[in-house]
Amino acid sequence: MGESFVNIGEILQSLRKYKGMSLADLAEDICTVEELTLIEKNKQVPTIDELFRLANKLNVNLSDFFDFTSADSMSYVSAVSGLIKKFKRDRNYQAIYEIVQREKKNPLFNFPSSKQFLHWHEAICLYYLADSNNRNKQSSISMLIEAIELTNPSKKGLTEQEIEIKMSIALIEKDDQCFEKAITLLKEILDDMEKLPSLSDPQVKLRALFGLAQSLTRIEKYDESLKYCEKGIQQCINDEILYLLGEFLYQAGLNYKHIGKIELSRETLNKSLQVFKLQEKENLTKLVEKELEKIPS
Structure with a gap:
């Protein structure tokens, strides 16, 4: 168990009792009573998501669980x-925006990389939280x-962090249908x-x-898109990860369909379908199934 979590159980238990809450009250919709009991006894480490929700329910700041006079302040930033x-992975930009607004006043985030x-994330939120007809792309x-x-x-x-910020610019250009700009930026990013x-x-x-593959498909450069899919x-x-594997396979399947390689398209889309089912991504599973229905038998 890492040092940054040594006192979390005691703090949670103390706050819960001070607020007059039972274990069941605090655990509801966050974790099981058994898990909370283990957390309070420092026998189980809560995830940051669980800790955030526990803090909200106790009406305290997440920072109250960290000792700012020690090196644990960096644990809080992390x-x-x-x-x-x-x-961000869940595309929950409202939650991100609320965290950013709260932490902007926190002196722990005055370091250049933390600031x-x-x-960076405030800019992303301002773009994606705006109505699609009222987005100020250039401001973001x-x-x-x-x-x-x-x-x-x-x-x-x-x-690496600066490259990720540059990639956010490229993805905003892509989402704004400016595919040529996105492609130029994404190729620079790979360099x-x-x-x-x-x-x-x-x-x-x-x-x-993946951003490159998508953008190239949209401007009908299917062979070049396939290169980035592959x-x-x-x-x-090679990395033995499923992250974006289903998406790459889906994009490749679309490209094969566009260039007339129907059998290869069906085969690749079916592989994509298997990955999405394994990941329990219902929306993407349905998307692939609809695409497969369009392919002539």
Whole structure:
């Protein structure tokens, strides 16, 4: 058990009793009573998501679980960053926005890279939370450029976090149907990644490859899109991860259909279907099933 969690159980139990809540009251909709009992006894470590919800129910700040006079302050920054990343995977931009607004006033986020992290995610939220007809793309992109400049005014020799921010710009361009701009940026991003000694998160490259594959399909460059689909599929296999594997297979299946390779399209879409079923992604499963129905037998 990591040092940053040593006192969490005691703090939770103390706050729960102070608020006059039973174990069942606090655990409801968050975890089981048995799990909460183990957490309070420091025999089980809560996930950051669980901790966030427990803090909300107790009406305290997440930071109350961390000792800011020790090195654990960085554990708090990491915990909040991890929670934001989780909500980003779920596309829960409202939750991200609320966290960002709260933490902007927190002195722990005054360090350049931490301030950059919040500025980056605020820009994303302002774009995706706006009504599709009222989105101010340029304002969000300007904020993302400002975020990069907080740590790298020259915008040369980008770090991994700076590359991810640049990728957010590319994905906004893609979502705004500006596919040529997105493709140019994403190809630059792949070059930026090659200059790094390594990537701490290999999923970053997968996101760039998938954004490229999608954008190229949209401008009818199916063969080139297939090239990036294959790179993504191969990386998923090499890294032994399912992340975006189903999506790459689906995109490849669409490309094969467009270039007239019907049997290969059906085969690839079926592989995609198997992955989505394994991941229990119902919406994507239905999407592939509908696409398979369109393919002539």
